Amino acid sequence: MASLKEAAQKNHAENPQKNHAEAMHHERLGGRTQQVFFAPEEAENFTYPQSFEVDYNKRANLDVAELDAKAVNQKIRQLMSEGYGTIVLQNPGAKHSLAVGILNRLNLQIEGSLGYFGCGLIDGPNIRIKGRVGWSCAENMMAGCIVIEKNAGSTFGAALRGGDLVCKGDVGSRTGIDMKGGTIIVGGKTGIFSGFMMQRGRMVVCGNAGKNLGDSMYDGTIYVGGSIESLGVDAVEGEMTELEAAFLKRKLALYGLPCPKSWTKIVSGKQLWNYDNLEPSEKKLVL
């Protein structure tokens, strides 16, 4: 069986343009802070030291009406340690900080709404939320998939690093602020300053976008199916390709979302591109 690295190299060699057009690449930025931490050949090291072997067919129901956030998160961890791969949270009651820090494979179903900071810092689980989520859902999420059936609050997917974060309804302001990877999909509209200081990744908004979209974005791509109230500083319209449109259609179909008839693609104009290009010693010479 070919290694992950070999498979990736083969795929890239066969379809370099297609991959690029689908935004399936990432640009290597200059400077010390843009260090690449993971590489495909390290795949075998991707499991966390204290992760658990779970069985998706082993299912547990957890009524959290009377539990606080810490107790709920500890209970999830305990169930994973016992091999439960499917956990159903009942009566979450919009409590804050539920289902955070899950660094494991897990099928988590939340039958209700979450408060602030739900599902933050996760790496790996598939989560389906039947209700709404409050501010800062999936902050710093690294991998996995979250699907929210209703609406979401502001700073949705802040500093997202990987995985798919899907909200089928409307989301608040500053969606994807400082995101560094992964995909945010919004079925409805998004508020002011979405994609603010975005570094990498892609944001897909099927509805309308509010003011200052993509303000000060460094990189990454924003696709909007509806209208855009205004673009932020250094955000410019990019050229939409057929391959990208086909990719978005496939991606939305995956989550049962209708695909808009046309898209507007927003990228960084890179006129503000001064992000740590110089080493401190070089800065001294320039300044």
Next chain:
Amino acid sequence: MCGIAGLIHKGRQAKIGEQMTQMLTALKHRGPDSTGLALYGAGGDGDYVMRIKFAEQEETLHGFRIAKQIAERKKTVEERLKELGAKNIQPEKAREYAYRYRFAFEGDLRRLANFIEDVEGAEILSLGKALELVKDLGDAQQIATGYALENFEGSHAIGHTRMATESDVDIRSAHPYWAYPFADISVVHNGQLTNYWNSRREMERRGHRFVSNCDSELIAVYIADRLSEGCELEKAMKESIDAFDGVFTYLVATHDSLGMAKDSMAAKPMVLYESDDFTALASEEVAIRSVFPHEIDTVDPYEGEVRVWHH
């Protein structure tokens, strides 16, 4: 940080004292310094209801002659009420330092309010035919119990849990603020107004009074000023978004309406639930869930949004 909440029943009365207490209890973690409720009920069946304090809570703990001073202030206020023509004056003790008065009055409300607040140590918390404003140090449960609010029935209410940032921890700086001297108008606010002092000086030049150094009081005064010029509530709130600098989400209640406004950066949270006969708003959904535990659809209002609901 502060937590704010509001609710309005359309066309019916309900136990709003209990409901608002539940919502504010759920928001306690956003501000433990003080709690306040502005409740809109049947009031005095056509009479005015005045909520007034004669001292700060802390003064009663450490003052030497405060009990005597409170008695003197109360006596003076009652004399002044009679002097200006108030009839059928019925005082009711809520706390050692806070009273509720019900009276019939047909004269100039501003003159009456000015005359009463001229009494040293007396501060009117609210004055109106529907509004009853209660605020004190402590959490919502303590205040609801202390002021016997749990059976209060009415149509709408706003409330606040305060984390003091820019002014003292005392009743004077607690929310809600009554829009002095306009009957039945109150305000709660979450945020910071960065043009507070400039705007305050402008309002003072226009003859408005401030009792605290809390920036939220400016909103109540601003709304009062605009209403005094004949402006509609919703228009006044829309204009306020440009008039104020900073980050804010605030709620305003009048005798029959509840309004919300959010700044143009949408930097302060607000969650909204609307049904055919009920609307609830709060800084966090967990407060709405305390009244509606079953699954409901909620949304975040957007930047610069102003909404008004009527009873």
